[in-house]
Amino acid sequence: MNGPVVVGVGASSSSLAAVEAAAWEAERRGVGLRLAHAVAWPSDPVAPGVPPWDPDGAGLRASAGGALAEAERHARRVSPQLPITSEVLVGEPGTVLESQSRAASLTVVGGRRQGRFGGLPFGSVAGRLTAQGRCPVLVVRGRTGRSGPVVLASDGASPAARAAAEFAFAEAAQRTAELVVLHTRAHGRDGAALVAELRRTYPDVVVRHRRIRGRNRPVVIGASAGAQLAVVGVPTHTGLTDTLTGSLGRALLHHAPCTVAVVPSGAPKH
Missing domain, CATH: 3.40.50.620 (HUPs)
Incomplete structure (x- = not known):
């Protein structure tokens, strides 16, 4: 756009x-x-x-x-x-x-x-x-540097998760940054397939997976502490507070010590 x-x-x-x-x-x-x-x-x-x-x-x-x-x-x-x-x-x-x-x-x-x-x-x-x-x-807010990875909260392959993942991969490619994908067990096969698909589209992006166990807040803060951007998705035509893509998205938006991109599922392609 x-x-x-x-x-x-x-x-x-x-x-x-x-x-x-x-x-x-x-x-x-x-x-x-x-x-x-x-x-x-x-x-x-x-x-x-x-x-x-x-x-x-x-x-x-x-x-x-x-x-x-x-x-x-x-x-x-x-x-x-x-x-x-x-x-x-x-x-x-x-x-x-x-x-x-x-x-x-x-x-x-x-x-x-x-x-x-x-x-x-x-x-x-x-x-x-x-x-x-x-x-x-x-x-x-918080850290606004242009070094460090892009962090993505991934909850699977919902339309909101796909929009956020596409945005995160494009940002990582343009910034020449590593992409860290945060996910829980609920991420599942669909989420893994989505990441694999986007890795083929962006072959130069280095991707690291980090599985979250237990309490989200301290792990999310640690994972995003040195990041230049965190990315979360949200379904369109809904409010933000309760509909972010899963608990990881909410934890990032509330607690990430860096800039956060909120990507609606209906947003134009990056």
Whole structure:
């Protein structure tokens, strides 16, 4: 897909880290970067011709403009020649970004650990973005280096698992990174067959399997500690919280100390 990379812009350090990650993703995909800054609906009516996000004509305009200007500066540090557009949009961040993601190749958000995204309750932004299966969502937090393996949570060969596996293999190939496949006994023959199929498509990707026994959280944290990316899948047209591909996917999204890609089963091919 040739749509832009869309990134949610705020004032937090996690937002600026997301902008830098989004700029790098846009550059390597050969597409533009779109900066989206969301503001709340005004509580009082505004005069005709006045932007609804700036009824006073100064305060919010300066704040939004400052946030977008700072975001563009950070993006330019990563890719000076990158085509960048920006827009102030009225509405709840998850709703605004979901709308913007419809024509995007990737949507990027800053995220905090412990089940929160950009300071919002778990699932409110990433869940809204993945629910309609528009495009993969990159949740940037923790380690943001470009070395280390790509980690995939695999639960078999469901449509969500296939979409996540295809995305993970493509990312590993493009990043020249090793792919670590985490799976449990439930992974089964179908999951092994899917990995074998994709190894034929990406013969240069080195794949390591890691079977998870016992408690997922400490093992997942250890497996992803030095990773540059973790990948999980989610069925389309559902919420995020309870429908990630198995307990491994949930453990990665909650606890992985690195950037996490959430891939809807209905997302366009990577």
